[in-house]
Amino acid sequence: MKKRLATMAVAAVMAAGPVMADLVFPSLSYRTGAYAAGGIPFADGYADYFTLLNERDGGIGGVMTKVPECETAYNTEKGVECYESLKDSGGLVYQPLSTGITYQLIPKMTADDIPLHTMGYGRTSAANGKVFSHVFNYPANYWNGASVIVNHLLEQNGGDMKGKKVALVYHNSAFGKEPIRTLEELSAKHGYELSLLPVDHPGQEQKSQWLQIRRDKPDYVIMYGWGVMNQVAIQEAANIRFPMENFIGIWWSGAEHDVMPAGEAANGYKAVTFHAVGDDFPVFDDIRKYVVDKGLAAGAGDQVGKVVYNRGLYAAMLAAEAAKKAQEIHGTAQITPSMMRDGMEALEITEERMAELGMPNFGPSFSVSCENHGGDGLGAITQWDAAAGEWKMISEFGPSDMDVIQPLIIEDSEAFAAESNIEQRCN
Amino acid sequence: MFYREAGDFKTSYVDDGQTFPIKFDRYRYYFVLFVAFAMVPLLINDYWVNAIFLPFLIYSIAAIGLNILVGYCGQVSLGTGGFMAVGAYACYKFMTGLDIWIGGVQYALPPINIFFSVILAGLVTAVVGVLFGLPSLRIKGFYLAVATLAAQFFLVWLFNKWAWAYNYSASGQINAPEREIFGVAITGPNTEAWASYLFCLVIAAITAVIARNLTRGASGRKWMAIRDMDIAAEIIGVNPLKAKLSAFAVSSFYIGIAGALFFAVYLGAVEVGEAFGIQKSFIVLFMVIIGGLGSIFGSFAGAAFLVLLPVLLKLMLADSTDTITGFSTVMSWIFLLAFAAAVVMLVINVIRTRSLIAGSGVGWIFASIAAFMAYALTIGGMGWPTDIVAHLQLVIVGALIIIFLVAEPHGIAQLWRVAKEKLRLWPFPH
Numbered sequence: 009m010k011k012r013l014a015t016m017a018v019a020a021v022m023a024a025g026p027v028m029a030d031l032v033f034p035s036l037s038y039r040t041g042a043y044a045a046g047g048i049p050f051a052d053g054y055a056d057y058f059t060l061l062n063e064r065d066g067g068i069g070g071v072m073t074k075v076p077e078c079e080t081a082y083n084t085e086k087g088v089e090c091y092e093s094l095k096d097s098g099g100l101v102y103q104p105l106s107t108g109i110t111y112q113l114i115p116k117m118t119a120d121d122i123p124l125h126t127m128g129y130g131r132t133s134a135a136n137g138k139v140f141s142h143v144f145n146y147p148a149n150y151w152n153g154a155s156v157i158v159n160h161l162l163e164q165n166g167g168d169m170k171g172k173k174v175a176l177v178y179h180n181s182a183f184g185k186e187p188i189r190t191l192e193e194l195s196a197k198h199g200y201e202l203s204l205l206p207v208d209h210p211g212q213e214q215k216s217q218w219l220q221i222r223r224d225k226p227d228y229v230i231m232y233g234w235g236v237m238n239q240v241a242i243q244e245a246a247n248i249r250f251p252m253e254n255f256i257g258i259w260w261s262g263a264e265h266d267v268m269p270a271g272e273a274a275n276g277y278k279a280v281t282f283h284a285v286g287d288d289f290p291v292f293d294d295i296r297k298y299v300v301d302k303g304l305a306a307g308a309g310d311q312v313g314k315v316v317y318n319r320g321l322y323a324a325m326l327a328a329e330a331a332k333k334a335q336e337i338h339g340t341a342q343i344t345p346s347m348m349r350d351g352m353e354a355l356e357i358t359e360e361r362m363a364e365l366g367m368p369n370f371g372p373s374f375s376v377s378c379e380n381h382g383g384d385g386l387g388a389i390t391q392w393d394a395a396a397g398e399w400k401m402i403s404e405f406g407p408s409d410m411d412v413i414q415p416l417i418i419e420d421s422e423a424f425a426a427e428s429n430i431e432q433r434c435n
Numbered sequence: 436m437f438y439r440e441a442g443d444f445k446t447s448y449v450d451d452g453q454t455f456p457i458k459f460d461r462y463r464y465y466f467v468l469f470v471a472f473a474m475v476p477l478l479i480n481d482y483w484v485n486a487i488f489l490p491f492l493i494y495s496i497a498a499i500g501l502n503i504l505v506g507y508c509g510q511v512s513l514g515t516g517g518f519m520a521v522g523a524y525a526c527y528k529f530m531t532g533l534d535i536w537i538g539g540v541q542y543a544l545p546p547i548n549i550f551f552s553v554i555l556a557g558l559v560t561a562v563v564g565v566l567f568g569l570p571s572l573r574i575k576g577f578y579l580a581v582a583t584l585a586a587q588f589f590l591v592w593l594f595n596k597w598a599w600a601y602n603y604s605a606s607g608q609i610n611a612p613e614r615e616i617f618g619v620a621i622t623g624p625n626t627e628a629w630a631s632y633l634f635c636l637v638i639a640a641i642t643a644v645i646a647r648n649l650t651r652g653a654s655g656r657k658w659m660a661i662r663d664m665d666i667a668a669e670i671i672g673v674n675p676l677k678a679k680l681s682a683f684a685v686s687s688f689y690i691g692i693a694g695a696l697f698f699a700v701y702l703g704a705v706e707v708g709e710a711f712g713i714q715k716s717f718i719v720l721f722m723v724i725i726g727g728l729g730s731i732f733g734s735f736a737g738a739a740f741l742v743l744l745p746v747l748l749k750l751m752l753a754d755s756t757d758t759i760t761g762f763s764t765v766m767s768w769i770f771l772l773a774f775a776a777a778v779v780m781l782v783i784n785v786i787r788t789r790s791l792i793a794g795s796g797v798g799w800i801f802a803s804i805a806a807f808m809a810y811a812l813t814i815g816g817m818g819w820p821t822d823i824v825a826h827l828q829l830v831i832v833g834a835l836i837i838i839f840l841v842a843e844p845h846g847i848a849q850l851w852r853v854a855k856e857k858l859r860l861w862p863f864p865h
Contacts, residue, residue, distance in 0.1 A: 039822030048822075079753065079821035084702055084709060089486040089746060093754070096482070111608050111704040115624035131606070180595055182606035182706050189605050206595070209708050307822075420605055427531075427612055428623075 029342065030074040031067065033058055033327055034099035036090050036109065039307070041081040042210035043106075043235035045265045046316050048307055050105055051077065053320025055306035056299050060291075061328060063298040068331050069341040075306075082235070084108045091116070100348040101125050101327055107183040115428065118142045123349040127323050128153070128259055128282055132186055133420035135382025137353070138432040140421065144352050146326070146383030147374050148282040148408075150232075151416065153258045154187035155408035156280050156387035157230055158194045160256070170199035175226040177217060177233065177241055180206035184232045187258070191230070193412050211237025218244040231257040238266035246273035253278065256389075262399065263315040267392045275394035278402075280387045283322045283371040285399040287313025291321070291366035315390075315399055322371055330355045353378055372405040378434035382417075385410065438858040454647060471636055476629035484628040489701045490742045492635040493693050498722040498734035499646045500689025505720070506728035507650055508682035509662030510571050514583035516715030517590030518687050520707050521563045522694025524600045526556035527609045530622075530699065531602060549614040549621050549699065553638065556695035557688040563590075564687020571679050575665075587716055594707040608706050611699040622699045631700045638696065642689055647731045649685065658682050659729070690719075725839050727848025736847040744835070745828050751808060753824040754816030766810070767817060774807035782838070791842045792850065 037051035038044055058073040067073050076097060078090035087109035091102065101123045104110055110130035117124045118141060126134065126145045134143035162169055176191060178184030188204065195202045203224065205217040211233060218241075221229060229250065233241055238261045245255050253276040257266070262279020292313060299305050300312060311317040334343045334351025343351070356375040362368055374383040386405040393400055425432065438459045445451040455461040479488065497515060504510050528534075529552035534543040547555065567586040571579050594600050601609050613623030620626045621634050649655050657678040660668035669675055698705045705711075718741060726737020777800045784794045791797075811817055843849055857864075 037821065039820075040825040044822075077821045079749075079825045081825060084705075085490065088702065089749075092482040092485045107606075108608075108704075108706055108709050111606070111610065111706075112702055115610070115703060119624035181708055182608045185605065185607050209712065307820075427610070429613075 030072045032074050032097050032099045034094040034102055035075050035077045036080050036104040037077050038080050038082045043082040049311040049314045049316035050320040052307040052311045053317040054324045056295055057321045057324030059299050059304050060295055068328055069335045071341045082106050084112055100345050103323055114143055122345040123352050133417045136417050136421035137379050137381040138434050139425045139430055141433055142349055144381045146376055147371055148385045148387055149382055150186040151190040151413045152385030152387055152408040153280050154190045157256050160389050161228055172200040173226040174200050174228045175203045175205055175221055177205045177231045179233050179237055180208045187232055207237055212240055214240050214244050218248055222248045229255045231261045233261045239269045242267055242270045242274050246270045252276035272394050274392055277392045279390050281390050282387050285315050285390055289367050476633055479628050481628050484632045486746055488632050489635055491739055492639040493696045493701055494738035494742055495735045496639050496642055497690050497693035497719045498738045500686045501719050502723045502734045504682050504686035505723055508658035511580040512583040513580050513716045514586035515690055515719045516711040517587040518560050518564055518690040519694030520590050520594050520711035521560045522556045522691030523698035523705055524594050525559040526552050526695030526699050529555050530614055550616055553692055553695045557692040560691020561684040561688040564683045565680050568680055568683030587713055591707050608704055610704045635696055635700055643731055725846050727846030730848035733846050733848030748828050751811035752817050752819050753821050770807045770810045773803045777803035785838055785842045
């Protein structure tokens with residue numbers, strides 16, 4: 009019924025005069041549930057950037073954009089419903105912001121010829137474009153994140169980590185388990201001792217893990233957490249007086265809402281990131297002018313400039329740039345998901361381009377190729393300043409140890425190719 | 436008038452003992468089967484299958500399984516999620532080739548056909564179910580619920596920890612590779628909508644028929660005797676060991692099959708904590724309670740209710756076509772107010788009459804609710820913010836569970852029975 013009326017409505021519009029269809033960027037968001045604290049700012053940032061493009065530039069290449077939202081609550085079953093219900097809307101690229109939903113969508117979307125962008129999450133070995141034709145995880149992935157953290161620790165220890173103890177507190181799911189292999193390889197290379205402390209969904213109960221940390225006294229704690237788990241972990245760390253500057257989170261564990269509940273005690277907590285933090289960029293002036301002040305902001309409009317908001321903004325920027333690239337390659341403003349995929353594969357983000365967009369040095373410059381869907385894997389370290397109430401970058405974007413990561417990517421992706429009978433591309 | 440026993444003569448014991456003794460019921464049953472097998476597969480697309488039919492059929496199988504245990508045998512279980520996980524991981528091992536390591540050498544079976552993988556997964560789950568059913572011989576009621584709750588947490592922990600179960604994959608996820616029956620893909624990304632639908636439908640139909648006959652036969656009567664009073668049952672010669680453990684075995688077999696289909700056909704990729712957590716145990720239990728304890732039809736009705744309602748609410752409230760605006764805002768308010776008034780009146784009516792369908796104005800209440808739903812679906816959704824709708828879903832589903840428990844503790848199946856009783860007398864109720 010619904011579909012028929014929709015078609016009738018479309019037919020009526022078509023009869024009135026030729027109108028170009030919008031470019032659709034579906035947002036599988038989660039504004040409810042245990043992970044909403046991170047889901048809301050990301051969804052807001054993603055939607056606001058496309059609103060900005062519509063209001064300021066009249067869309068992308070003269071075609072307006074549209075961001076239909078569907079609530080997944082970080083739940084794979086709802087994710088399926090959302091994907092299927094948005095599939096017919098002509099969505100160009102999907103960003104589910106959930107590793108579980110990503111795993112499920114990878115084979116489906118490859119079969120449906122729609123690209124999937126999992127920025128800093130999802131299946132890490134999807135960086136191998138030879139195997140994963142429709143999945144992209146530029147500019148950085150979980151293993152890059154782990155390696156950048158270890159590099160930071162190496163730097164602090166003068167390049168020698170022999171005999172140091174490192175504990176990994178992780179969300180007991182595909183997301184949290186991803187870095188284990190990399191950290192183990194790096195531990196063999198650099199000689200630190202790694203212990204693993206899983207935390208079960210949703211992560212509100214962590215007493216025993218932190219008791220163990222208090223007993224074992226590791227030199228450093230690395231955290232792969234998301235949602236309510238982060239706040240609890242930082243509070244627990246504060247309770248046992250673990251030195252915050254030795255506690256480092258992945259980029260999903262380093263936002264304002266994660267550290268705020270612990271107050272002053274969270275001061276000095278660190279996190280790795282693949283994009284800039286803060287709202288000191290020209291693009292935010294435009295967002296205030298064209299989006300917030302006009303009352304068009306997504307959600308409550310109070311997230312502008314927060315860490316995860318910036319990430320949503322960055323994801324939207326990369327998607328919009330890829331769409332532009334696709335329009336260039338195929339010489340048409342009305343691109344299809346298949347064309348979008350070509351655009352993403354040919355994407356090149358340079359310093360000049362980011363400066364033009366009002367986001368100078370917002371992220372590292374990188375380029376995507378047929379073989380490499382993962383970018384260069386650069387990351388930086390940020391630190392929470394509780395007094396000022398803001399995250400500060402304390403390092404430049406630095407490289408990760410690709411000598412260790414690349415063989416792991418090849419190994420895992422080739423195992424997947426063998427399991428699913430995928431022929432390698434790009435030859 | 437049409438729905439009656441009169442004139443439907445039974446001339447043999449087989450006729451007399453059939454599942455649907457009333458002709459009208461029988462033809463309705465054949466009609467439903469005909470629509471499900473012959474018409475639906477021609478009409479459905481990916482959305483209908485993946486968002487509605489697959490979850491409905493799979494949850495129905497799980498609900499039938501749990502209903503056998505809770506509704507027929509009276510043994511409360513909160514381990515459904517864990518048993519579904521056993522089914523899913525067993526199915527994964529069978530469909531990718533079960534491997535065993537003896538003395539450092541790997542011996543592997545070839546991958547087994549997906550249909551038999553699902554059945555074998557059910558059998559493995561039945562064995563696990565019997566193991567965790569053993570405490571039921573000593574403990575009852577809430578204490579048994581806690582014992583099965585332990586099964587839930589233990590099994591989820593096990594499949595997180597035991598790398599062999601997920602073929603040592605780095606992330607602990609299991610992915611269903613493409614598997615075919617008669618050259619038609621059933622699992623994997625290239626599945627046609629009708630193929631996965633029919634596969635689940637066949638299994639659901641077979642399991643439902645078997646369950647219906649089991650519960651009508653000797654074993655079902657033993658289960659019900661145990662449920663109603665186990666000491667009395669023991670005195671009249673029902674062996675509680677056999678009866679309780681067979682209920683656990685059959686129930687777990689069904690739940691294992693549901694778990695296998697849930698992973699292999701429906702989701703395609705699963706991680707145990709997310710997909711088979713305690714939430715699963717509760718939702719299947721709610722299906723059984725809302726649908727009706729001790730009723731096979733109730734299992735289907737409960738599954739349909741809890742699968743369809745959230746999707747329906749989302750389609751009604753969150754989606755929007757944003758092509759029709761302007762005139763619709765005034766209309767929307769009118770319908771919405773009528774709907775809100777109807778909901779308030781429904782609640783008052785439930786409190787006043789202690790029933791969902793008694794009371795004089797109840798027809799108007801349901802008519803205005805239906806009118807609002809029809810209106811919302813016709814305009815393609817009210818376009819409300821997704822988070823508000825998600826919260827409303829929880830509120831509405833929760834409220835309905837309460838209303839059902841207050842007004843109709845025997846669930847939808849009882850409403851169905853009452854409707855049939857009324858139909859039998861219609862149109863001359865006196």
